[in-house]
Amino acid sequence: MSELAAQPISRLGERALRVAEEFGEFALLSQKALAALVRPRFPFRELLLQFESLAVRSAPLVIITSVFTGMVLALQTAFSLTRFGAKPYVGSIVGLAIVRELGPVLAALMLGGRAGAGIAAELGSMQVTEQVDAIRAMGADPIQKLVLPRVAATTLGLPLLTIFAITLGIAGGMLVAEAQFGIAGSFYLQTVTNVVGVSDFASGVAKTFVFGWAIGMIGCHVGLATEGGTVGVGRATTRAVVVASIAVLVADFFLTKLLLLLPTDALLAALGRLLGGT
Amino acid sequence: MSDAPAVEFRGVRKSFRDKAVLRGLDLRIQSGETYTILGGSGSGKSVCLKHMIGLLRCDAGEVFVLGREVSRLPEHGWVGLRRDFGMVFQGAALFDSLSVFENVAYPIREHMDWSEERVRERVRRCLEGVGLAGTEALLPAELSGGMRKRVGVARAIALSPRIVLYDEPTTGLDPANARRVGQLIRALQVELSATSVVVTHDLGLCFAISDRVALLRDGRLALEGPAGEVREHAELRAFAEGSEPPPPTARPEAAIQPERPEAAIHRGGSHG
Numbered sequence: 001m002s003e004l005a006a007q008p009i010s011r012l013g014e015r016a017l018r019v020a021e022e023f024g025e026f027a028l029l030s031q032k033a034l035a036a037l038v039r040p041r042f043p044f045r046e047l048l049l050q051f052e053s054l055a056v057r058s059a060p061l062v063i064i065t066s067v068f069t070g071m072v073l074a075l076q077t078a079f080s081l082t083r084f085g086a087k088p089y090v091g092s093i094v095g096l097a098i099v100r101e102l103g104p105v106l107a108a109l110m111l112g113g114r115a116g117a118g119i120a121a122e123l124g125s126m127q128v129t130e131q132v133d134a135i136r137a138m139g140a141d142p143i144q145k146l147v148l149p150r151v152a153a154t155t156l157g158l159p160l161l162t163i164f165a166i167t168l169g170i171a172g173g174m175l176v177a178e179a180q181f182g183i184a185g186s187f188y189l190q191t192v193t194n195v196v197g198v199s200d201f202a203s204g205v206a207k208t209f210v211f212g213w214a215i216g217m218i219g220c221h222v223g224l225a226t227e228g229g230t231v232g233v234g235r236a237t238t239r240a241v242v243v244a245s246i247a248v249l250v251a252d253f254f255l256t257k258l259l260l261l262l263p264t265d266a267l268l269a270a271l272g273r274l275l276g277g278t
Numbered sequence: 279m280s281d282a283p284a285v286e287f288r289g290v291r292k293s294f295r296d297k298a299v300l301r302g303l304d305l306r307i308q309s310g311e312t313y314t315i316l317g318g319s320g321s322g323k324s325v326c327l328k329h330m331i332g333l334l335r336c337d338a339g340e341v342f343v344l345g346r347e348v349s350r351l352p353e354h355g356w357v358g359l360r361r362d363f364g365m366v367f368q369g370a371a372l373f374d375s376l377s378v379f380e381n382v383a384y385p386i387r388e389h390m391d392w393s394e395e396r397v398r399e400r401v402r403r404c405l406e407g408v409g410l411a412g413t414e415a416l417l418p419a420e421l422s423g424g425m426r427k428r429v430g431v432a433r434a435i436a437l438s439p440r441i442v443l444y445d446e447p448t449t450g451l452d453p454a455n456a457r458r459v460g461q462l463i464r465a466l467q468v469e470l471s472a473t474s475v476v477v478t479h480d481l482g483l484c485f486a487i488s489d490r491v492a493l494l495r496d497g498r499l500a501l502e503g504p505a506g507e508v509r510e511h512a513e514l515r516a517f518a519e520g521s522e523p524p525p526p527t528a529r530p531e532a533a534i535q536p537e538r539p540e541a542a543i544h545r546g547g548s549h550g
Contacts (some may be wrong), residue, residue: 125374127399128369130367130371131371133328133333133367133371134367134371134372136333136360137333137363137365138385138433139388139508140357141354141357142351171482
């Protein structure tokens, strides 16, 4: 093979190696974060601070996004269903779409954009100004001090944000259904509850624990791998948002597939019996 | 003084991607001395310093700290050992979100189970020692470059370490502040009786504070010896003037093969 023809193949090989290396480093960081979880002196105070900064402060963004998504969804759905004389079913469709998919995914994308970028920028700045080295030099563990509280905050915060998003998304849809299409609020809610079951809600919210964990881990991994001064911090921030968004969408597909295969209703019933029994 | 050197490198090699930075570095720093490593930008001085405290791991060779081989020590193994170190970073590396008090208290809280009152007293004394009493409530962003460096020093000495590492302590400072930091390093050396390792390209600072001096070039020591003896050496003159180093044959062997470091310390070194 000529040298010219080999060049693209070698570049492709280098790229594949870099990706594999990146996955390896990410897996190592995840393993270290899990190990830090069971170590003594869990950073509760830092977790609360991060929860406030990453999750609570993301709430307005998630609320606005979910309310307007619910409104647009109701608008589009009702408009299309009117053609078939099926307008009363708007609540069922909006409810199901928001509970199973849109609520979890939109909340995750919003958190990924805001918190993922924030984590990467903060840790990236700390990395290039040697603050991460300073933590290590003082005998402390950056995983426990920096990574663990952030990942825990996004993992626990996203499910709560998703419950907000689902509730307000359905409420947004109800507002449009009533004001624009004359569907009574009580009837709209009834059609929602007729179709949306506990298992739908549980499968929607369950996914967000994984999304939240992925957003936190990606932000931390990208931030701690930052090189090249302020330019590097800018690049890391962008990268964290892009990778977190892609990770949420890809993970959503596989998790949805997995949750559809699982006997969710039976599992929930067993859980109910277990809790009822105790 | 214990017999084991505070820090010893044996054939240490370190590369970053394809770039070899340390190429079989050997050095021996005795307990209680002030040892300065000189070298141009990118010569590997800071890399060398980071190996001493385990922030970097060598590709080959051995590193001994206080008589213990540490080059293969896992990260958790360093946690207790770093209690014996204080490090002053080039850009001070203060935590932006914490006040001066919280920055200096950080290593104390990490390693000691002291009462809040005792922590406050210790921080106050450290800040007093670097001439920054009363700055506890300020944030790093509210400090000048010189003040940030001195807070960095206060944080490094908070636990009275046995070894203090200084990474370019005068870089970015005006001459008055640079002189002040130099005097501070010397004063702390006397007060703590700690081993001080200083990495710099500031010759004025080097000869003001050092017992022994080493010049790092091409990943190895080009020169090492007591400060008073190496001062006029051709290698050092070439470094100061930014000219080509002399060919190996022109180098006086005595300066490249220094006397035993203990002798320099017993003599009190030369502080220029």
